[in-house]
Amino acid sequence: VFGQGAGHEEILEEIEAILIQADLGVKTTQRLLDQVRPLVETNQIRDSTALIEKLRELIQKQMSLHVSPLKLNEKPFSVVLIAGINGVGKTTTTAKIGNLLQATGKKCMFAACDTFRAGAVEQLGIWGERLNIPVITGSEGQDPASVAFEAMKKAQKEDIDVLLIDTAGRLHTQKNLMEELGKIQRVIQKNMPAAPHEIFLVLDSITGQNAVHQARMFHEMLKLTGLVMTKLDGTAKGGVVFGIQEELGLPIRFVGVGEKFTDLQPFDPQSYSQALFE
Amino acid sequence: GLSEKLQTAVSKMSGQSSLTEENIKDALRDVRLALLEADVNFLLVKEVVEQIRQKAVGVALEKGVQPAQKLFSLVHEQLVELLGGEQPTPFQLSSGRQHKILMVGLQGSGKTTTAGKLARYFKDLKPTLVAADIYRPAAISQLATVAKQAGADFYQAGQKDPVEIAREGLAKAKESNSRLVILDTAGRLQIDEDLMNELIRVKAAFEPDHILMVLDSMTGQEAIKVAQAFDEKLNITGVILSKADGDARGGAALSVSKVTKKPILFLGIGEKLDGLELFSAQRVASRILG
Numbered sequence: 250v251f252g253q254g255a256g257h258e259e260i261l262e263e264i265e266a267i268l269i270q271a272d273l274g275v276k277t278t279q280r281l282l283d284q285v286r287p288l289v290e291t292n293q294i295r296d297s298t299a300l301i302e303k304l305r306e307l308i309q310k311q312m313s314l315h316v317s318p319l320k321l322n323e324k325p326f327s328v329v330l331i332a333g334i335n336g337v338g339k340t341t342t343t344a345k346i347g348n349l350l351q352a353t354g355k356k357c358m359f360a361a362c363d364t365f366r367a368g369a370v371e372q373l374g375i376w377g378e379r380l381n382i383p384v385i386t387g388s389e390g391q392d393p394a395s396v397a398f399e400a401m402k403k404a405q406k407e408d409i410d411v412l413l414i415d416t417a418g419r420l421h422t423q424k425n426l427m428e429e430l431g432k433i434q435r436v437i438q439k440n441m442p443a444a445p446h447e448i449f450l451v452l453d454s455i456t457g458q459n460a461v462h463q464a465r466m467f468h469e470m471l472k473l474t475g476l477v478m479t480k481l482d483g484t485a486k487g488g489v490v491f492g493i494q495e496e497l498g499l500p501i502r503f504v505g506v507g508e509k510f511t512d513l514q515p516f517d518p519q520s521y522s523q524a525l526f527e
Numbered sequence: 528g529l530s531e532k533l534q535t536a537v538s539k540m541s542g543q544s545s546l547t548e549e550n551i552k553d554a555l556r557d558v559r560l561a562l563l564e565a566d567v568n569f570l571l572v573k574e575v576v577e578q579i580r581q582k583a584v585g586v587a588l589e590k591g592v593q594p595a596q597k598l599f600s601l602v603h604e605q606l607v608e609l610l611g612g613e614q615p616t617p618f619q620l621s622s623g624r625q626h627k628i629l630m631v632g633l634q635g636s637g638k639t640t641t642a643g644k645l646a647r648y649f650k651d652l653k654p655t656l657v658a659a660d661i662y663r664p665a666a667i668s669q670l671a672t673v674a675k676q677a678g679a680d681f682y683q684a685g686q687k688d689p690v691e692i693a694r695e696g697l698a699k700a701k702e703s704n705s706r707l708v709i710l711d712t713a714g715r716l717q718i719d720e721d722l723m724n725e726l727i728r729v730k731a732a733f734e735p736d737h738i739l740m741v742l743d744s745m746t747g748q749e750a751i752k753v754a755q756a757f758d759e760k761l762n763i764t765g766v767i768l769s770k771a772d773g774d775a776r777g778g779a780a781l782s783v784s785k786v787t788k789k790p791i792l793f794l795g796i797g798e799k800l801d802g803l804e805l806f807s808a809q810r811v812a813s814r815i816l817g
């Protein structure tokens with residue numbers, strides 16, 4: 250039919266623009282469009298609205314495959330390790346998760362294992378005060394692994410249900426700091442072989458394709474059990490996480506939607522996929 | 528990186544006497560891909576590739592210069608130009624008067640740390656760091672420690688209105704003969720009307736000579752909207768890209784330069800206060816191209 254060919258490419262290009270601007274990345278976007286191209290070319294999908302709905306459904310379906318229960322009922326207690334690059338929201342997220350678990354009746358404890366950054370221990374300490382959650386701290390510059398070790402001992406003593414370990418921000422390219430993280434994990438494991446039961450990488454939703462590198466390196470060092478996306482109350486869509494999940498198969502555990510300790514939600518593939526196209 | 532990719536894409540150019548529409552088509556696709564993978568804004572990529580295409584078509588290939596090399600250097604030149612040019616005048620502050628710097632940006636971008644880096648960099652001006660982030664837990668304590676590490680004076684007034692803190696900080700700096708006052712503010716979303724209005728009020732009270740937006744080097748497609756909003760509301764005077772010591776390609780630099788037309792002054796290259804280097808368009812362009 251006259252002009253039909255041009256229509257197909259235009260529809261696909263319009264959607265390509267949306268997905269790339271949502272930070273899905275070129276390759277991930279290509280893969281998604283390749284899946285729907287046959288439908289467009291055979292006119293089963295005739296306009297961008299229909300294509301958006303098809304893709305939204307595809308994305309939601311795919312992300313729903315990576316849902317698995319959290320290990321937060323372990324005995325004697327569960328250990329959650331929070332990691333990520335600088336400034337993404339680890340400390341705030343630690344507080345938010347503590348609040349969430351406490352509301353379900355779990356006795357929580359924080360370990361302030363960022364012994365490096367100015368004001369870091371104090372920052373988590375204030376969250377602990379606000380939430381009435383005890384915070385284990387070490388001395389300035391103390392080996393974070395030894396603070397983690399002390400926290401494990403304390404959690405055992407105090408009959409804690411969940412120990413949340415906040416760590417210092419570090420770039421995935423800083424070899425010594427990544428090894429420090431590995432050491433923290435090993436020290437925890439030595440004390441309790443199944444721990445840490447949950448190892449979260451916190452990602453800032455505004456991050457571009459570098460998030461893929463972050464995820465790969467942190468996963469390689471720690472064997473992550475989940476991702477947390479923060480700052481989704483901003484304008485960024487966090488599209489990069491879709492490709493990360495495709496590649497590493499990691500569940501997205503929570504999303505941060507603000508700076509208050511209540512600003513945490515479970516990840517919902519439906520609203521995430523919908524927001525990508527808004 | 529891109530230069531290797533171009534070798535393959537333009538190998539069919541060999542033996543030709545100039546770059547043509549036809550023989551650079553594949554190469555331009557590679558350029559587009561490289562820029563998108565580097566997080567350069569999607570619409571800006573379209574514009575940049577078109578600019579390059581227009582510059583490249585008809586360019587004669589000098590003897591001994593590979594077509595791929597020629598195209599790559601055209602691309603590189605174009606990026607350097609978009610980033611403010613090869614020899615931007617390095618940011619300087621004269622010692623003869625007082626200077627006021629207002630730090631602004633999104634949450635976690637590196638404002639507090641960068642404020643300390645600037646204080647250390649301009650040590651000779653006897654800088655004063657003023658704590659106007661009244662929201663983040665331990666923000667004041669963080670800046671106090673940073674000030675100590677930078678050898679700078681420090682002013683805080685607890686949770687007072689940031690406008691008051693700015694005025695009081697200026698008064699303190701005046702009486703201690705400090706010639707550089709750096710005001711650290713809370714991180715905020717560019718869409719947060721109340722907090723953006725707070726910043727507008729702080730600006731009016733503080734009357735800064737420099738309004739520096741700190742932006743994370745690994746910011747994705749949204750960099751352009753963020754920079755535009757901060758610039759429209761505040762008329763920023765410059766940008767500092769933080770966490771440039773990672774392996775992010777840093778395409779946000781291009782987006783920010785293009786949309787604000789304000790200079791990128793420094794790159795943050797580490798967590799310690801000596802982790803600050805003058806912006807180099809050449810180096811950032813090379814990195815974007817990968």
Ligand SMILES: Nc1nc2c(ncn2[C@@H]2O[C@H](COP(=O)(O)OP(=O)(O)OP(=O)(O)O)[C@@H](O)[C@H]2O)c(=O)[nH]1
Binds near residue numbers: 340363504505508
């Ligand atoms: N708007 C918004 N801001 C957030 C969110 N999560 C964290 N923040 C803010 O981001 C900034 C950084 O948060 P932190 O918790 O200190 O980040 P961090 O990863 O612990 O930082 P480092 O320890 O320095 O690496 C703070 O201003 C937080 O209030 C979120 O979901 N939304």
Ligand SMILES: Nc1nc2c(ncn2[C@@H]2O[C@H](COP(=O)(O)OP(=O)(O)OP(=O)(O)O)[C@@H](O)[C@H]2O)c(=O)[nH]1
Binds near residue numbers: 366420638640
């Ligand atoms: N590697 C690296 N880390 C940096 C750089 N600049 C800042 N950081 C780190 O990034 C994190 C956030 O820095 P802050 O100075 O607290 O950021 P901020 O913008 O003041 O954060 P808010 O006040 O919460 O908005 C900290 O862990 C810093 O040490 C940099 O250039 N390189």
Ligand SMILES: [Mg+2]
Binds near residue numbers: 339340341363369416
């Ligand atoms: Mg922290």
Ligand SMILES: [Mg+2]
Binds near residue numbers: 713
């Ligand atoms: Mg700050």
